[in-house]
Amino acid sequence: MSDRASSSSKRQDSRQEGAHFKRSMQTRHLVMLSLGGVIGTGLFLSSGYTVQQAGPLGAVLAYLVGGIVAWLVMMCLGELAVHMPDSGAFSAHATRYIGPGTGYMVAWMYWLTWTVALGSEFTAAAVFMGRWFPDIPGWYWSALFAAIVFGVNAFTSRFFAESEFWLSLIKVLAVVVFVLIGAAAIIGFVPLQDDTGAAVASPGLSALWGEGAMPPSLLTIGMTLLAVMFAFSGTELIGIAAGEAVDPARNVPKAIRATLWRLILFFVGTMIVIAALLPHTEAGLSQSPFVAVFQRIGVPGAADIMNFVIITALLSAANSGLYASARMLWTLSDQGTLPKSLGRLNKRGIPMNALLLSMIGGFGALFSSVYAPETVYLVLVSISGLAVVIVWMAIALSQFNFRRQYLREGGRLEDLVYRTPGYPFVPLIAFAACLAACIGIAFDPHQRVALYFGVPFIVLCYLVHFLHRRKAARRANSAKFTHAETTP
Numbered sequence: 001m002s003d004r005a006s007s008s009s010k011r012q013d014s015r016q017e018g019a020h021f022k023r024s025m026q027t028r029h030l031v032m033l034s035l036g037g038v039i040g041t042g043l044f045l046s047s048g049y050t051v052q053q054a055g056p057l058g059a060v061l062a063y064l065v066g067g068i069v070a071w072l073v074m075m076c077l078g079e080l081a082v083h084m085p086d087s088g089a090f091s092a093h094a095t096r097y098i099g100p101g102t103g104y105m106v107a108w109m110y111w112l113t114w115t116v117a118l119g120s121e122f123t124a125a126a127v128f129m130g131r132w133f134p135d136i137p138g139w140y141w142s143a144l145f146a147a148i149v150f151g152v153n154a155f156t157s158r159f160f161a162e163s164e165f166w167l168s169l170i171k172v173l174a175v176v177v178f179v180l181i182g183a184a185a186i187i188g189f190v191p192l193q194d195d196t197g198a199a200v201a202s203p204g205l206s207a208l209w210g211e212g213a214m215p216p217s218l219l220t221i222g223m224t225l226l227a228v229m230f231a232f233s234g235t236e237l238i239g240i241a242a243g244e245a246v247d248p249a250r251n252v253p254k255a256i257r258a259t260l261w262r263l264i265l266f267f268v269g270t271m272i273v274i275a276a277l278l279p280h281t282e283a284g285l286s287q288s289p290f291v292a293v294f295q296r297i298g299v300p301g302a303a304d305i306m307n308f309v310i311i312t313a314l315l316s317a318a319n320s321g322l323y324a325s326a327r328m329l330w331t332l333s334d335q336g337t338l339p340k341s342l343g344r345l346n347k348r349g350i351p352m353n354a355l356l357l358s359m360i361g362g363f364g365a366l367f368s369s370v371y372a373p374e375t376v377y378l379v380l381v382s383i384s385g386l387a388v389v390i391v392w393m394a395i396a397l398s399q400f401n402f403r404r405q406y407l408r409e410g411g412r413l414e415d416l417v418y419r420t421p422g423y424p425f426v427p428l429i430a431f432a433a434c435l436a437a438c439i440g441i442a443f444d445p446h447q448r449v450a451l452y453f454g455v456p457f458i459v460l461c462y463l464v465h466f467l468h469r470r471k472a473a474r475r476a477n478s479a480k481f482t483h484a485e486t487t488p
Contacts, residue, residue: 038234038263039171044310047231047274048289050224056275057213058221063271065433066228067264070235072430073392075420076399078256081239082418083402085248089239090391091331093398097405100469104337105461106394109387111328111358112457113233114321116384118362121318122146128311131304149318150359153326156348160323167316174309175266178290182273185297192277193298207276223444225437226389232267233388235259236395237320240327249417322358329354337468385447386454389434396430 051059080093091110095103125145126138133141152163184190188202207213215221238255274289277296288310294302330351333343342354403423406416413419420426441447 038232039168039175039266039313039316043175043231043267043270044288044290044306044313047271048278048292050228051271051275051278051289053215054221054224055214056207057209058215059224060208060268060271060275062221062224062228063231063267064264066225066232067260067267069229069392069430069433070232070263071260072426072433073395074235074238074256074260075422076396076427076430077236077239078253078418079416079420080395080399080402081252082249083406083416085252089327089331090236090395090398091328092335093239093402094394095335097398097401098394100335101462101465102394103335104332104465105458106391107328107332108461109458110391111325111332111361113384113387113391114325114328115358115361117321118146118149118318118325118359119364119367121314121321122362125311125314125318128307128314131307145315145318146359146363149315149322150355152319153322153355154350154352157350160319164316164319164323167312167319170312171309171316172262172266174290174306175270178293179266179269179273181297181299182277182293183269186273186276190297192296194296203276205272205276207279208272219440219443222436222440223447226385226441226447226450229389229392229434229437230385232263234317234320235263236388236391237324239395240324253418318362322355322362325358325361326351326354329357336472337465386438386441386450389437390454390458393431393434396427396434400424400427400431 047059047063050062053059054062077090081089084093084096091103091107093103094106122142122145123138126141129136129141130138153160181190185192185202186204188204192200192202194200238252238259274293277293278289282292288306290309291303291306294306299305329338329342330345332338333340333354342357343351344353346352399420400423403420407413438451441450
């Protein structure tokens with residue numbers, strides 16, 4: 001490798017050592033952190049809406065495409081995260097291999113995604129608790145859950161990782177049980193019943209190719225891709241956690257491989273069960289498709305079981321979200337675009353100030369969802385829905401540029417511990433697929449609002465970064481001029 005690349009690597013290593021993040025996460029923590037960020041209400045609730053919109057077979061195909069795109073993006077992230085393990089993850093990668101303005105924009109977009117999610121997760125968890133405790137005001141539960149999630153993140157990264165491991169394990173087991181019981185019902189080993197409790201014959205997989213299995217136009221499937229990709233969001237948390245992982249060169253690739261095949265198996269397997277056992281005319285957002293399928297199978301207490309699992313899913317997502325948003329603020333501070341106080345770590349290696357600001361942002365989203373549901377909250381949620389796909393585009397482009405720069409500076413492919421296979425096709429296909437999803441929502445009146453607010457927000461990020469850089473340059477020039485005048 002050239003002297004330039006070597007010195008750049010040394011500076012990077014020195015900066016990471018100075019940050020004092022505690023490397024305490026093992027492969028199992030990385031896998032469950034990623035699964036915890038992905039398996040949530042997007043699977044437990046919104047999957048029914050996808051079946052309703054795209055039809056049974058169309059929904060399965062949409063989730064299969066979304067899983068493949070997530071797999072391509074994660075292969076790109078694997079090469080970057082192993083070569084440059086940083087808690088700033090894709091923001092730091094974008095800064096270095098695309099440009100400082102893009103890195104700044106990516107960090108804010110991702111911070112906003114998870115901060116908005118905090119408010120919505122706490123609000124939704126309180127609603128689900130109302131099923132068991134209808135006389136207790138919802139804000140009590142929101143405050144309690146917020147305190148628990150903050151405490152978990154504020155203790156140590158190892159404690160956070162352990163808590164997320166067990167919270168995610170509950171969700172994973174629920175999905176596994178659902179797929180196994182559903183598969184048994186599809187082949188006739190487990191009896192089905194109708195609304196009256198009378199036994200009915202299993203339809204098998206006939207719903208996947210019967211009437212209404214596919215929408216009239218493939219464009220309908222395309223319009224659901226953004227929502228499907230958003231359902232897969234959270235896999236990229238592995239990149240953020242790489243900066244706090246033990247032996248990232250070994251554990252990050254293992255976690256990425258383990259996470260991706262599990263995600264595709266869980267999501268596609270779940271969609272096949274839902275599509276086969278739940279008529280698409282009955283699917284939607286009125287109830288969880290998991291509850292509807294369990295009721296058709298005759299599982300006693302299905303509603304209460306899923307109520308508990310969904311609350312666990314919400315808390316797990318909030319747990320991961322606060323972790324991710326605090327690390328994004330730390331990255332912006334580390335890059336000099338936010339006050340240094342936000343990048344300060346306490347003796348346990350936690351960016352406490354960034355954690356507090358992210359929690360305050362989460363409460364802001366929570367209050368806006370109560371007092372301004374059709375204005376502020378709608379804007380924030382629309383931006384966050386687009387943000388993850390833009391982050392994925394930045395990951396793919398960063399890896400494409402990194403490999404070119406690495407080879408140009410004299411690096412050898414065999415020296416890369418983890419290499420993205422199929423270069424340059426993998427990053428190019430991943431980028432194009434994400435771009436197509438962004439374009440596709442322009443044809444969906446329900447999702448189009450994301451472009452109306454998301455694009456100006458992106459422009460604003462670049463503008464603020466440009467003004468900040470120009471102001472910093474003026475200060476630097478002024479300091480040089482003053483130094484020149486005072487030097488004899």
